[in-house]
Amino acid sequence: MSDAANRPPHFKQPLLTTPFHSRTRACSTVDQFVAWAGYTTVDVYTTVEQEYFAIRNACSVYDLTPMVKYRITGKDAENYLNRLVTRDVRRVKPGRVAYSVWCNDDGHLIDDGTIFRLETGEFLLCTAARQLDWLLDSAIGFDVAVEEVTESIAALSLQGPTSCAVLKALGLRGVERLRPFDIGRFVLGGADMTVSRTGFTGDLGYELWMTPADAVSVWDRLMIAGASSGIRPIGSQALDMARIEAGFIMPNIDFVPAEASVRIGRGRSPFELGLEWLVDLKKGHFNGRRALVAEQKRGAARRLVGLDIDGNKPALKALLYADKSCRREIGAISSALWSPTCKRNIALGLVDAPYFETGRQVWAEIYLCRELEWERRVARGVVVEKPFYAPARRKVTPAWDR
């Protein structure tokens, strides 16, 4: 009997569990779970701070299974993806990964994600949210098969300075030679495992892809192999801190996916989100290209930028002003954090022209709740380059393995 056949009807089990659930559940000390893409996942295992420092100083393990995965195969797979996303997929060689975004007809972001080119004609597209309808409609006129394989691939994200050392201790010989965005294939205790040097923390890190049947044994072996390297499972909250430091954006937090927004004017282009380096207007036609060419001619009216805010109070969802008296509103903050590693009060925010230029001064209106009493602070902010945190080791090959 397959798992699917044993499973109770969907209305009796609104959230699925990942193949690592027996282990993640056991590691959870504060019983703090969160729903992600139809799965129950750990939000916090112990304390956010402890988990965050595992990412930055040792090795963190994050259950990545709910990440939505689509297998794309067929004669036109390359052309299909090249028309779908903003980057030139023809330049992504087999065995490589590319981070990209994809847009609707208006040139507004639908989502971001990673494209794994497993073979010449076989790709894996990994994204945070389900969008099979868009992918299938994009397949009209292409000889391509799009299949959701989320449930058939278990995944762990291993991030942090000691992550390579842990994998070597696990017995993955030569893993240190993987360059950033490389894909490697390994055998671990008789089980096939795919390892990519990718992640969402802006540091050295790997993502491990395996069949669900091997999930628990891989987890157990990892925990033993990493015991002396400070390995620790982390939840979504700690990861969110790291991704803000790395300057990565999140759908529904830093932008509303274009096909999910209801109100006119909520769509955001890659230019507005500071992702122009992902847009190749010269590669030929792709979704949203004509709108993006027109937008480039017009010039951006606003832009998502990094901000360094005075003080140590995170400017969560603060409105931004051109002046300290808060008369001229010029934008708003979407993600904010006191960065423990940078020792800076950082934020990501959407700012109107011309205030989005690096070095411009803006003012953030921050509301603080202190034991049910509200305080209003207006803090100075400066537009700065992203990422906030980018250690050199993230790009070094062979990777640090001590």
Next chain:
Amino acid sequence: MTAPYHSIVIGGGHNGLTCAAYLARAGKRVLVLEAADRVGGAAVTRSFAPGFKVSACAHLLHQMPQDIITDLGLIRHGLVFAAEAMPTISLAADGPHLRLPARVNGGLSGEDVTAYSTFMARMRRFAAHLRPMLSRTPPRLGTGTAADNGALLRLAWEIRSLGRTGMRDLLRIIGMNMYDLVEECFASPALRAAVAFDAVLGTNFGPRSPGTVLTFLYRLAAESGACGAAMAQPRGGMGTVSDALAAAAQAAGAEIRVAARVARVAVRDDRAVGVLLADGETIAGRHVISNADPRTTFLNLLGAEHLDTGFVRRIDHFRQRGLTAKVHLALSAAPPFRDLALAGLRSRMIIAPSLSYVETAFNATKYGDYSASPAMEIVVPTASDATMAPAAQHVLSAVVQYAPYSHTDGWSAVKQNFLDRIIETIETYAPGLRGLIIAAELLTPADIETEFGISGGHWHHGELAFDQFFMVRPVPGATQYESPLEGFFLCGAGSHPGGGVMGLGGRNAARQVLKKAA
């Protein structure tokens, strides 16, 4: 390598030819490429049995505006009518037939005769206010340009100028179904059905379908300025219209090549730059204009890789499956319609005895079946035009409602049964018909798709319904005869104002191309 054409028109249907003729008259170098061995698209005359010819798809000319005929000199180029101002006769199985325009005859009460003329005057008044928009480029919403705002204002004014009562009446009925409207107006079942039949002819609608008042008004609007007093039959069939259009285009300087199938539109630097023929030849042109239906145009000729997903999705959802079949009978003598002599056959006969007859005929297609008792529009071209058949022999041409695009059991298994049902139905009104049949031909929507290259086999290249109409026809992003691709235009029935042998799509498109090229 020759210099590029100003415009290359893909498809020599009546709209393609009209478009080419107007462009050539404006002094542009134009080439028309037709895949078939003759021009005309769905307005053609061809043989279907030895010695018998028929207008293979459209069989009446009732919507071509007089000004296109005059502009292009179509009479000079060979267009002759064998019959004009043809009356409509709704056949009755027994008792008198109903003749329209209505007289006090055929069992019609005096009240219904008056009601009919009041009704038609009311509808014609609305149609007259809608008519100007047929020959205009529909506006786009939300662009804020002076041209679009002006066009929207003109449209609002056309409706407002009906007066308070007239406007209120139009807005009340325009979204209604024809069934309810004719029930309000007439008592005679035959009269109700005859009027409602015109609203659903060539559509995917039954009389009870919402929006059928719109299709009725639309048909009236198109007919109101037409040549030949609306219902006319060209001598030599509909092919004569296409031949005259082709001759007019050539006289103005356009080149026409038949048996030249376009495989792809050539694209360079995100612009249409010509076409690639199936035999490998490439022809350069600064503007490429497609007379093909939207699906064929965008998904086959251009290709999804040059388009955005959202746009392709709209094209894919564009409803363009036909529900109308065509039957051709070669007869050894005049069809024996009861109480109709040869002179009576010089009319447009319909089989639509009651509203529920037509609605029931429509029901079957919802479940993938053909109508067991179909509604029909029948003409006997040979009653007015001896050139269509050997001496003393006749042709019967019928538009048959309804036949699904794909039958649940597959057309090959049931086509003969359907033809038998059609012949049986006609025989109810023309006893002894079967014995006169020399040859019979049935074209299902699937056959129409194959023969005329219309994806889905819909006569209008796509349903004429509120959501595929006027400003949003065929789909947002391809309105105003333009497309998302620079230099690539549409001129076929998939664009405003739609199908019917009208030529307005072609003329409007030519105007838009010239405006863009200027």
